[in-house]
Amino acid sequence: TESEISERLDYIKKGFPSEDEFYKTLETQGITIANLKDRYRDQIMMKKLVDYEVKSRISVLPSEVSDYYERHKDQLREEDKYKVKNILIKAKDEVSFELAKVEIDNVYAKLKEGANFDDLAMQYSKGPNAEKGGDMGYIEKGQMLEALDDAIFKLKPGEFSEPVKSEIGYHIFKVEDIKYGRQPDIEEAQKDIQMMLFQNKFKLKVGEWLSGLKGKAYISIK
Template sequence: MHPETPEVLAYLELKIAESQFTSTPDQLAADKRAQVELLAKRQFLLEQKILNSNEAQQVYLPDATLEEAFERIRSRYETAELFTKALSNSTLSPLGFKAALSREMRIDAVLESVSAQVEPVSQDTAEIYYYNHLQRFQLPERRQASHLLITVDDQQPESDQRVYRKLCGLQEKIQQKSARFDKLVLRYSECPTAMNEGNLGLITPGLLYEALDKALFKMQPGEISTPLRSPMGYHLLRCDALHPATRQPFAEVCTAIIESLTQRQRTKLQKDWVRQLGPG
């Protein structure tokens, strides 16, 4: 076994554990740790095939590029000692980590070089994709909304009814004169949005608490809700505007479609290229 291999495997295990389990290998249960180790060995063999390819011999990684990447990662830690300690928990040294990082960056550069051969996606191709997948570009009905919130103290049983009655009184005042809403929000609302007249922005279905969401999408512009309960307290909700369901025009999404289709082709080209490589 090459002397660098154990630390390369440790590096791969660290990345896989973070990706799969949002944890470090040393914190995993035995069965999950074994799974990570197996995946790391498979990944290592696959990467070795890439590094043994003719294409890899043509890739050069400048020292400055490696140092910049290494420092960017190290700077996430307050001190060099904390960085070294974090690495040691995964049986990595700073030098071993840098070597594994260099290896990873070389592999990425090889795959980037391979996928650079992909044919550009034309606007016509993007337009065909758009009209064949119109449902992906549908925007749901949206509402512009504002609210007034008074929180409830769950430690005081009488707080719920007191706040509810308070909101009923405020609702009655607003119904008598709708222009009062903004002033009452500024005076009584306990939400930070009070400084912006209670504005909640443009709301799509499912964004608010269930009771508020259900009420809002039945309301008409200018309508004020009855007091609505949420885990935060009671709300008076105002529907400010209604934006019907619509479809994004092709001109708005053309660039994003081209980028997405290009990335899809690049990924496929990379996978096909790796698949045709001989034994590592």
């Protein structure tokens, strides 16, 4: 236990510029090394007690894993990932939005005439990575505002959207590539499911265990 306490102290000390700063901080907070060691000792002993009394008595059956997999297949499926580029004309008030609308319509007209998206992004866009053609990398549904998602995730590779308004201006998106999500089989998902079910059981059991102890005696939790 003493070695575990020393390891914790060493780890905490590494978060300070120097050992002197560490001790000064303790002094400012009115904490002594002895106090800190006692606190860590209590935490370590409590963890070991919980491991023995609760964790060691929890198991997850293969049938529980397979049942969860069958009931949550849709949630386990990987999301489609779209490689997206963006042209953004920024705006912040009524006048600038009107000007931005004129500019984005001009860009959109050029795209429909066959202009290169990357070239237009470098020339007009004020968005991220404009110098790289507005490349946003791969994104999943839900990462953007709903209105932007609606514009992006109906496109096929090579297609670009109509101008879309957001709170920061007007956008035109282009989809370069799509990586379609796949359904992991039970062998691939087994470890994650098992861990999740174990944690759920642990939270429930440790709550019951602590409630039982509190019913028998007063516990001071630090």
